[in-house]
Amino acid sequence: xxxxxxxxxxxxxxxxxxxxxxxxxxxxxxxxxxxxxxxxxxxxxxxxxxxxxxxxxxxxxxxxxxxxxxxxxxxxxxxxxxxxxxxxxxxxxxxxxxxxxxxxxxxxxxxxxxxxxxxxxxxxxxxxxxxxxxxxxxxxxxxxxxxxxxxxxxxxxxxxxxxxxxxxxxxxxxxxxxxxxxxxxxxxxxxxxxxxxxxxxxxxxxxxxxxxxxxxxxxxxxxxxxxxxxxxxxxxxxxxxxxxxxxxxxxxxxxxxxxxxxxxxxxxxxxxxxxxxxxxxxxxxxxxxxxxxxxxxxxxxxxxxxxxxxxxxxxxxxxxxxxxxxxxxxxxxxxxxxxxxxxxxxxxxxxxxxxxxxxxxxxxxxxxxxxxxxxxxxxxxxxxxxxxxxxxxxxxxxxxxxxxxxxxxxxxxxx
Amino acid sequence: xxxxxxxxxxxxxxxxxxxxxxxxxxxxxxxxxxxxxxxxxxxxxxxxxxxxxxxxxxxxxxxxxxxxxxxxxxxxxxxxxxxxxxxxxxxxxxxxxxxxxxxxxxxxxxxxxxxxxxxxxxxxxxxxxxxxxxxxxxxxxxxxxxxxxxxxxxxxxxxxxxxxxxxxxxxxxxxxxxxxxxxxxxxxxxxxxxxxxxxxxxxxxxxxxxxxxxxxxxxxxxxxxxxxxxxxxxxxxxxxxxxxxxxxxxx
Ligand SMILES: Nc1ncnc2c1ncn2[C@@H]1O[C@H](COP(=O)(O)OP(=O)(O)OP(=O)(O)O)[C@@H](O)[C@H]1O
Ligand SMILES: [Mg+2]
Numbered sequence: 001x002x003x004x005x006x007x008x009x010x011x012x013x014x015x016x017x018x019x020x021x022x023x024x025x026x027x028x029x030x031x032x033x034x035x036x037x038x039x040x041x042x043x044x045x046x047x048x049x050x051x052x053x054x055x056x057x058x059x060x061x062x063x064x065x066x067x068x069x070x071x072x073x074x075x076x077x078x079x080x081x082x083x084x085x086x087x088x089x090x091x092x093x094x095x096x097x098x099x100x101x102x103x104x105x106x107x108x109x110x111x112x113x114x115x116x117x118x119x120x121x122x123x124x125x126x127x128x129x130x131x132x133x134x135x136x137x138x139x140x141x142x143x144x145x146x147x148x149x150x151x152x153x154x155x156x157x158x159x160x161x162x163x164x165x166x167x168x169x170x171x172x173x174x175x176x177x178x179x180x181x182x183x184x185x186x187x188x189x190x191x192x193x194x195x196x197x198x199x200x201x202x203x204x205x206x207x208x209x210x211x212x213x214x215x216x217x218x219x220x221x222x223x224x225x226x227x228x229x230x231x232x233x234x235x236x237x238x239x240x241x242x243x244x245x246x247x248x249x250x251x252x253x254x255x256x257x258x259x260x261x262x263x264x265x266x267x268x269x270x271x272x273x274x275x276x277x278x279x280x281x282x283x284x285x286x287x288x289x290x291x292x293x294x295x296x297x298x299x300x301x302x303x304x305x306x307x308x309x310x311x312x313x314x315x316x317x318x319x320x321x322x323x324x325x326x327x328x329x330x331x332x333x334x335x336x337x338x339x340x341x342x343x344x345x346x347x348x349x350x351x352x353x354x355x356x357x358x359x360x361x362x363x364x365x366x367x368x369x370x371x372x373x374x375x376x377x378x379x380x381x382x383x384x385x386x387x388x389x390x391x392x393x394x395x396x397x398x399x400x401x402x403x404x405x406x407x408x409x410x411x412x413x414x415x
Numbered sequence: 416x417x418x419x420x421x422x423x424x425x426x427x428x429x430x431x432x433x434x435x436x437x438x439x440x441x442x443x444x445x446x447x448x449x450x451x452x453x454x455x456x457x458x459x460x461x462x463x464x465x466x467x468x469x470x471x472x473x474x475x476x477x478x479x480x481x482x483x484x485x486x487x488x489x490x491x492x493x494x495x496x497x498x499x500x501x502x503x504x505x506x507x508x509x510x511x512x513x514x515x516x517x518x519x520x521x522x523x524x525x526x527x528x529x530x531x532x533x534x535x536x537x538x539x540x541x542x543x544x545x546x547x548x549x550x551x552x553x554x555x556x557x558x559x560x561x562x563x564x565x566x567x568x569x570x571x572x573x574x575x576x577x578x579x580x581x582x583x584x585x586x587x588x589x590x591x592x593x594x595x596x597x598x599x600x601x602x603x604x605x606x607x608x609x610x611x612x613x614x615x616x617x618x619x620x621x622x623x624x625x626x627x628x629x630x631x632x633x634x635x636x637x638x639x640x641x642x643x644x645x646x647x648x649x650x651x652x653x654x655x656x657x658x659x660x661x662x663x664x665x666x
Contacts, residue, residue: 329537330512332505
């Protein structure tokens with residue numbers, strides 16, 4: 001006679017719960033405000049960070065995954081570090097020559113320096129646009145490609161010829177209404193000096209909504225004539241293959257230490273990094289944000305859960321008679337427990353779904369007013385739903401067990 | 416509803432209900448209330464018993480024990496040959512679900528649920544499929560003459576109709592015994608008559624009916640009247656039941 005009571009179907013439980021939620025709309029909403037806030041904020045932040053991630057990854061991987069950089073200064077986290085880096089030796093063309101001859105694992109090394117200044121053609125004048133100095137090897141590693149014309153040659157680099165490649169927007173702005181290809185051969189002025197346009201680059205795309213195509217590229221020796229040699233160069237290195245990136249970076253480090261006559265105990269006085277270095281750093285940074293967020297959200301969920309628990313205790317008291325009726329017709333402990341647990345979880349999930357909707361609405365709103373892209377992150381929905389289910393179970397179990405333990409006769413007498 | 420598929424599990428000679436020296440004592444700290452002071456009672460299949468007695472004499476206490484809503488302090492209770500006085504809460508719930516139909520004075524319907532859902536409730540906890548459930552519940556509503564009120568909620572029904580829905584719920588699991596604690600206590604005399612007509616008809620169809628009442632006219636319909644006083648049976652008499660004056664069909 002003692003067959004264990006089968007649980008009422010999940011659908012049945014959810015229907016009872018939805019009916020109860022609907023019967024007390026305002027109270028149900030107020031009950032789950034904690035969940036709504038917690039879930040919407042986590043969805044919002046995750047969506048924004050994912051949007052930023054997409055952009056950042058695009059930037060850092062744009063120049064090619066296997067290329068690494070040798071620079072005088074690395075990323076700094078404090079004023080002291082920044083000051084310390086100022087005393088490091090500059091990277092010079094002689095360093096570049098040394099590395100080119102000594103390094104066995106390099107395919108190409110590009111000397112580079114960046115500045116900004118004015119560019120003019122006829123009456124058109126562009127102020128403060130990017131001026132990039134490059135050695136000829138840049139042609140080997142440039143991932144952008146040419147729309148028209150050609151890159152500069154080794155002699156043009158070394159003899160500091162006044163030739164320039166221009167970005168697509170710069171072409172448009174200097175020669176409005178003309179086909180970019182017709183820019184080839186025209187004479188423009190960079191910082192007041194005459195240059196011949198020998199190439200127009202393909203679009204580098206945009207990041208965070210800003211165009212990346214307003215720049216000119218000139219031979220590095222020409223760049224030094226304009227801006228002087230006091231500023232440090234940086235080197236972009238293409239290893240001989242993706243599989244030797246680590247090896248090439250180690251070799252670069254070793255050669256630089258020899259070149260700078262560092263002793264074993266000395267720290268590097270230069271910085272070697274590839275795109276993953278920046279991505280790692282960036283990911284650490286976002287992980288920090290996530291950790292802080294998780295803390296805040298966890299607090300909101302605990303508060304929300306306690307509210308749910310209190311409301312459920314109230315609901316159990318209100319519906320004591322109902323429990324009495326259900327027990328009188330044969331509901332077991334587990335069946336009543338299940339019913340109220342499903343109700344608590346449904347309530348909690350109801351808040352979670354409102355939070356997801358609100359979070360995405362806010363993210364979509366932000367995306368429409370800013371250059372940030374809107375990225376729908378599936379795992380954040382799954383995680384949010386799993387969390388609110390967990391909250392429902394954890395904070396619903398006590399009220400549900402109170403209901404399940406009710407004595408049928410006493411419950412039926414309850415007014 | 417008299418076509419019960421599962422016949423008595425033990426000796427067919429054994430009565431449906433066999434109670435020996437049943438006691439229920441409420442320990443109120445300083446005083447102990449003996450609500451039942453040692454009751455012996457046998458009830459055979461298809462009896463129609465009226466339980467009478469003054470207020471506080473222990474009628475409801477007995478009904479709650481018979482209905483497995485409560486457990487006795489002492490004594491034994493065999494229901495269809497199975498000892499049920501020492502079952503745990505979940506086992507009692509299962510017995511209530513399978514063997515008992517209970518009708519309360521205050522109806523005890525779920526206020527937000529339709530008649531159909533109220534009647535289905537025992538079958539939900541029995542784990543029956545929704546199609547089968549609906550079929551059985553509609554049949555039970557048909558028996559009490561309320562199949563056309565299946566979608567009504569309790570507040571859309573009269574008192575008599577509510578009690579008939581409650582009776583349909585009590586019948587829906589084909590119970591071994593139908594217990595009713597003052598089922599007409601909240602009804603006017605005309606409606607009481609309709610409800611009693613229903614009990615009589617169920618009894619005629621083979622149901623075992625045990626009914627608590629304060630009203631002598633109601634007890635006249637029973638075959639046997641058991642009278643309580645201070646927790647003990649003081650009178651247990653057979654009688655020729657009064658027949659209904661008309662063969663009116665309720666509805
Ligand atoms: N839960 C309880 N706690 C303490 N005493 C109780 C409890 N339930 C019933 N009693 C006592 O047991 C005795 C019998 O009560 P019971 O409800 O069985 O009477 P009754 O015959 O049904 O009365 P009525 O005709 O008024 O319904 C009464 O003295 C009552 O006070
Ligand atoms: Mg009573």
